[in-house]
Amino acid sequence: xxxxxxxxxxxxxxxxxxxxxxxxxxxxxxxxxxxxxxxxxxxxxxxxxxxxxxxxxxxxxxxxxxxxxxxxxxxxxxxxxxxxxxxxxxxxxxxxxxxxxxxxxxxxxxxxxxxxxxxxxxxxxxxxxxxxxxxxxxxxxxxxxxxxxxxxxxxxxxxxxxxxxxxxxxxxxxxxxxxxxxxx
Numbered sequence: 001x002x003x004x005x006x007x008x009x010x011x012x013x014x015x016x017x018x019x020x021x022x023x024x025x026x027x028x029x030x031x032x033x034x035x036x037x038x039x040x041x042x043x044x045x046x047x048x049x050x051x052x053x054x055x056x057x058x059x060x061x062x063x064x065x066x067x068x069x070x071x072x073x074x075x076x077x078x079x080x081x082x083x084x085x086x087x088x089x090x091x092x093x094x095x096x097x098x099x100x101x102x103x104x105x106x107x108x109x110x111x112x113x114x115x116x117x118x119x120x121x122x123x124x125x126x127x128x129x130x131x132x133x134x135x136x137x138x139x140x141x142x143x144x145x146x147x148x149x150x151x152x153x154x155x156x157x158x159x160x161x162x163x164x165x166x167x168x169x170x171x172x173x174x175x176x177x178x179x180x181x182x183x184x
Contacts (some may be wrong), residue, residue, distance in 0.1 A: 005180055024038050
């Protein structure tokens with residue numbers, strides 16, 4: 001089974017300027033050390049410090065997954081320059097791109113969940129606690145399960161993606177808040 005650790009709990013504070021940082025997650029699955037959504041932490045050292053608390057350095061990360069390309073989820077991906085990067089468009093290793101990256105691990109599955117953006121995907125991780133969905137901005141936080149997303153490219157598809165995540169997952173790691181248990 002895979003294991004999951006929230007490295008940075010994301011937030012969104014509206015205003016002018018707004019402040020946003022995605023939830024950054026560490027997944028250990030098989031031989032993979034994965035960071036999902038390295039985001040816009042104000043000080044990148046805080047993300048590296050959290051990895052160090054897990055006994056890891058940036059060079060240990062073999063894979064970075066972006067739930068979508070918005071900067072608040074992707075900006076710090078360069079901290080892991082040696083890692084392969086996966087997004088909705090495929091797999092990137094340096095400047096080499098492969099549209100069909102293949103499976104990651106039996107306990108980690110990428111699922112397209114469009115609506116917030118056309119390139120949104122969710123990462124489903126099978127753990128001993130149950131299935132956990134890291135869903136980026138498909139769900140901002142537990143309070144916003146039914147909220148209108150003012151940034152959504154397709155609200156109809158977003159509702160369908162939220163339903164898929166909530167139906168399948170036991171827990172959700174939202175884009176900008178703490179992990180929560182799905183009430184079924």
